Amino acid sequence: MATSPGKYADFEGLRERAVTLRRQGYSLRQIRDELQVHNKETLQRLVEGEPPPEWTKRPRAKDDLRERARELRKQGWTYNQIQAELGCSKSSVSLWVRDLPHPEPKCTPEEQRERMNAGLARLQAERDRKREESKQAAAAAIGEMSDRDLFIAGVALYWAEGTKDKAHARRERVTFVNSDPTMIRLFLAWLDLLEVERDRIKYHVMIHETADVTAAEQYWMDVAQAEAAAFGKTTLKRHNPRTVRKNTGDAYRGCLVLTVQQSADLYRRIEGSWYGIVGAATAPDLRNRT
Secondary structure, three states, X not given: OOXXXXXXXXXXXXXHHHHHHHHOOOOHHHHHHHHOOOOHXXXXXXXXXXXXXXXXXXXXXXXXXXXXXXXXXXXXXXXXHHHHHHOOOHHHHHHHHOOOOOOOOOOOHHHHXXXXXXXXXXXXXXXXXXXXXXXXXXXXXXXXXXXXXXXXXXXXXXXXXXXXXXXXXXXXXXXXXXXXXXXXXXXHHHHHHOOOOHHHEEEEXXXXXXXXXXXXXXXXHHHHOOXXXXXXXXEEEOOOOOOOOOOOOOOOOOEEEEEEOOOHHHHHHHHHHHHHHHXXXXXXXXXXXX
C-alpha cells in the first residue's frame, strides 16, 4: 500500500536531507537506508527534480552501438549488414532502427532475384564441394582390401540382397538381384575370390516393358563382362497405368539377376559365414572379434 507524505511529520525536512544526499552522489537505495523511508513513491517525491548521480547510470557502450547502427541504416544498410558490421544481435538492430524509414532498394526485383539465385547457386556449389570431399576422404580411407575383407563384404552383401533359404521354401541356391552396377561388380569379384567359374553364372534382366529393353540388356552384358549366351530371357514387368513411376528415363536399366548353378554348398557357406560374423560382432567381449 502506498504511503502518503503526510505520514512523515517533517516531510519538507526529509526532502531537504534527501536532496543534500542526492547531490552528494547517493543512490536512491542509499538515501532510503539513510533516512529509513521505505515507500518507493515517497522516496521519489523526496528527490523529485534531482538527477541521479552519473555512477548509477547504465553503461553507454550500447548507446554508441545504437548511434552507429542508426547512422548505417540511414546510409541504406540492411539489418544483416549492420549486424555483421557491429557484431550485435539482429533483434538489437531492429529495436534501434525500426523507427527509421526502410532504405530504397538499390536494384530492381529482377536483379534481386538474380542475386538471390546466384547466392543460392554458390551455396549449393559449396555444399556439393564439401559433400564430394567427404566422400573422397572416406574412399581413400579404405585403402587396399585383403581377401578376408572382400570375403566378409561379399557375405554381408549377399545376405542383404540375395535370396535366402526358408523352412517353408527350401532355396539353397545363390541368386543375387540388384539395380546398382557397382553392387554387381563387387559380387562378381567376390565370386572370383571363391573361384566360382564364370560359366556357372547365368543372368537375366528384369525391367519394365516401357523401357528400352535392348539397351538395358547390352548395358548389363557390359557390366558383367558376359556374352549374350549367358543371358536368359528378359522378364518384363507390366505397367500399371495407375502407378506413377519414378524409375524412368535413359538412366533406368532395370535389375540384373545372377544365379550360380549347383550352388547349394556355396549357399550354406554364405549362411554359416554370416552368422559367424554376427556372433563375432555381438560377442560380450568385443576384443574376441575375429
